[in-house]
Amino acid sequence: MKQRIDDDRRIKKVKVKNNNRKKTRRKEDVDNVKAYYFMVSFMGCLLLTVGILSYILR
Amino acid sequence: MNNSLLKSGWIHALVMGLIAYPLASIVDKLVAVNKDVNILAFTCLMMLSSSFILLVIAGPGKLTKESLKTPHTWIYGILETITVAVGIMIMVYISATEAAALSRTTAFFALGISLLFLNQSVNKIELIGSGFLIFGFMFVINGMDIPIETKGLVILLIIVKNILQASKKITAEVHKTNRKSKTFKEDLRIVGIVMGVTSVIVSTTFILLAVFQNSYNLTIHKDIPTIMDFLNFKTFVLAFISGIILLSLNKYLEFYVSKTLGAKYLMAMASLQLVGVYFLEVILSNFGILEMKVFSPESILALSIIFIGNIIIAMSGFMKDLSFIRRGEKQDTLANLDGNFIEEEDDFDLVKLNLANLLNLYNTDSKKLSTDIEIDRIVLDNIVNYNYGEFKIENKIAKKINDFASQHVATKDKLTKAHNRYYLDHLVDSLFKKNQLFNLYYLDLNKFKPINDEHGHEVGDHVLAETVAKLNDLESFKNLVFRVGGDEFVLLQVGNIEQKLENIITQTIEVPVQYQEIPLEISTSIGQVSSENYDNLEDMLKDADRLMFEHKKSKGVNR
Numbered sequence: 001m002k003q004r005i006d007d008d009r010r011i012k013k014v015k016v017k018n019n020n021r022k023k024t025r026r027k028e029d030v031d032n033v034k035a036y037y038f039m040v041s042f043m044g045c046l047l048l049t050v051g052i053l054s055y056i057l058r
Numbered sequence: 059m060n061n062s063l064l065k066s067g068w069i070h071a072l073v074m075g076l077i078a079y080p081l082a083s084i085v086d087k088l089v090a091v092n093k094d095v096n097i098l099a100f101t102c103l104m105m106l107s108s109s110f111i112l113l114v115i116a117g118p119g120k121l122t123k124e125s126l127k128t129p130h131t132w133i134y135g136i137l138e139t140i141t142v143a144v145g146i147m148i149m150v151y152i153s154a155t156e157a158a159a160l161s162r163t164t165a166f167f168a169l170g171i172s173l174l175f176l177n178q179s180v181n182k183i184e185l186i187g188s189g190f191l192i193f194g195f196m197f198v199i200n201g202m203d204i205p206i207e208t209k210g211l212v213i214l215l216i217i218v219k220n221i222l223q224a225s226k227k228i229t230a231e232v233h234k235t236n237r238k239s240k241t242f243k244e245d246l247r248i249v250g251i252v253m254g255v256t257s258v259i260v261s262t263t264f265i266l267l268a269v270f271q272n273s274y275n276l277t278i279h280k281d282i283p284t285i286m287d288f289l290n291f292k293t294f295v296l297a298f299i300s301g302i303i304l305l306s307l308n309k310y311l312e313f314y315v316s317k318t319l320g321a322k323y324l325m326a327m328a329s330l331q332l333v334g335v336y337f338l339e340v341i342l343s344n345f346g347i348l349e350m351k352v353f354s355p356e357s358i359l360a361l362s363i364i365f366i367g368n369i370i371i372a373m374s375g376f377m378k379d380l381s382f383i384r385r386g387e388k389q390d391t392l393a394n395l396d397g398n399f400i401e402e403e404d405d406f407d408l409v410k411l412n413l414a415n416l417l418n419l420y421n422t423d424s425k426k427l428s429t430d431i432e433i434d435r436i437v438l439d440n441i442v443n444y445n446y447g448e449f450k451i452e453n454k455i456a457k458k459i460n461d462f463a464s465q466h467v468a469t470k471d472k473l474t475k476a477h478n479r480y481y482l483d484h485l486v487d488s489l490f491k492k493n494q495l496f497n498l499y500y501l502d503l504n505k506f507k508p509i510n511d512e513h514g515h516e517v518g519d520h521v522l523a524e525t526v527a528k529l530n531d532l533e534s535f536k537n538l539v540f541r542v543g544g545d546e547f548v549l550l551q552v553g554n555i556e557q558k559l560e561n562i563i564t565q566t567i568e569v570p571v572q573y574q575e576i577p578l579e580i581s582t583s584i585g586q587v588s589s590e591n592y593d594n595l596e597d598m599l600k601d602a603d604r605l606m607f608e609h610k611k612s613k614g615v616n617r
Binding site: 028 | 106107109114118119120121122126247257286288289290291292293298445
């Protein structure tokens with residue numbers, strides 16, 4: 001009986017951990033996308049600024 | 059690291075040495091001819107463009123944030139900045155040919171750093187190659203036409219620059235996410251991030267220097283660009299095109315070769331650039347685009363010595379890898395790439411589950427388990443406490459745990475920790491095969507059902523587990539207790555079979571089991587058979603069961 005209760009608890013813990021893991025993963029994915037668009041837009045803006053300024057000043 | 063990765067590593071290195079590096083070198087030369095293009099502003103903008111295009115091609119996905127956060131990315135950027143700065147300081151004192159020759163001796167420094175910090179071995183052939191590089195290095199230094207008082211400083215700067223170059227490639231080799239990446243797009247994304255960070259660090263440094271020079275009307279170095287150099291349209295267009303076509307390709311190849319072959323072979327293969335540049339110069343000079351450079355005999359000799367040294371080092375690596383590729387084996391030194399660590403979440407969970415089962419078997423005594431399984435207790439605790447993504451399990455550790463679990467957990471009954479019927483079949487089979495005689499005792503617990511009914515299953519389970527523990531404590535049945543039914547057990551007596559042990563078993567079982575200070579009394583009925591009259595387990599069990607039943611009847615107990 002004790003074993004069964006322990007098992008149930010363990011299964012519950014695993015379920016909670018799985019949910020937490022899924023949440024962590026989703027957060028990681030969102031963070032990756034945010035970091036990516038931050039980098040691309042930053043690089044893009046820099047290039048665009050230098051490009052436009054150098055074109056005006058040529 | 060599998061063999062296809064090694065093969066593609068060498069192919070990438072060839073493309074890099076013979077095509078990509080020479081093209082970049084020629085473009086640098088063509089740009090340097092333009093007096094209104096500042097080479098440092100050009101380099102900064104080229105890095106920026108390459109980062110942008112690499113990221114655009116790669117698209118969003120895994121390893122982006124990690125690449126941005128990992129110190130390797132920032133160290134690479136800082137090393138690149140210092141290398142560029144030292145490079146322009148050296149250019150004041152030495153010619154472009156001397157600089158090219160000296161920069162090709164970097165493989166020697168990469169070998170040294172790999173040996174000291176990455177525990178990579180250096181073989182005899184590589185030592186011979188290094189000898190050529192040192193000799194070539196000394197030859198170039200000796201031939202330099204600079205005043206003796208500045209020679210020391212120049213030599214020091216050259217050594218520093220070469221160490222920086224080698225460190226940069228080694229940073230690419232050990233770069234955390236570069237090693238993790240598995241797909242082409244991931245590779246591009248990581249290099250894009252590294253180049254982005256690098257371009258920002260390099261550009262910021264030189265813009266600050268430009269502002270400093272401008273504010274104080276100083277000239278730290280004539281090649282340090284002004285703000286207007288960055289805003290030169292020609293510089294921008296040339297840098298943008300070279301960045302998206304050449305630098306992005308070069309950096310991708312560099313990072314790929316660094317992680318597959320290692321920095322030392324990358325640097326050695328990079329010397330093929332000398333051959334590539336020569337052929338490109340011949341072609342371009344025929345079209346009148348570029349003037350063919352005339353080398354002095356000393357320069358040709360120095361370049362040849364350095365080239366031979368590099369080729370010797372590269373060939374040593376290639377032959378070693380070729381033997382691995384032919385044998386179809388994995389290479390130890392690059393094992394990290396293939397994952398010294400478990401990559402899949404399911405595999406991670408399996409190890410965790412097996413470890414949890416083992417700990418259950420050991421009554422959560424991780425210290426004892428650690429000793430038996432020969433894995434550090436801290437590692438076991440970490441596997442228990444952390445989830446996938448939070449902790450890495452080494453492949454060899456995972457294998458140990460899985461193997462140990464399949465030996466111990468799969469053969470045991472979870473509740474009582476007695477062996478199960480599968481293991482009984484297996485063991486008896488092997489005893490018959492070895493013609494080893496043994497006694498089999500078939501036990502059925504009496505008065506067990508009333509305990510279950512009166513006190514509940516929890517108490518019943520406790521009685522079963524305690525009974526098995528008591529039987530396991532008997533020297534004759536250590537690890538030879540099997541649960542074959544609800545309250546039915548089999549004991550095997552291997553060795554000293556003349557001595558019948560029914561009485562000892564009965565006495566042991568009849569010692570009351572304590573449960574929360576309630577003494578619970580049980581007894582047992584036993585049927586015993588000896589293997590000498592049998593050739594299979596089924597018949598033995600059938601007869602032992604019948605004898606046990608007769609014993610039970612004689613004691614007046616209902617089944």
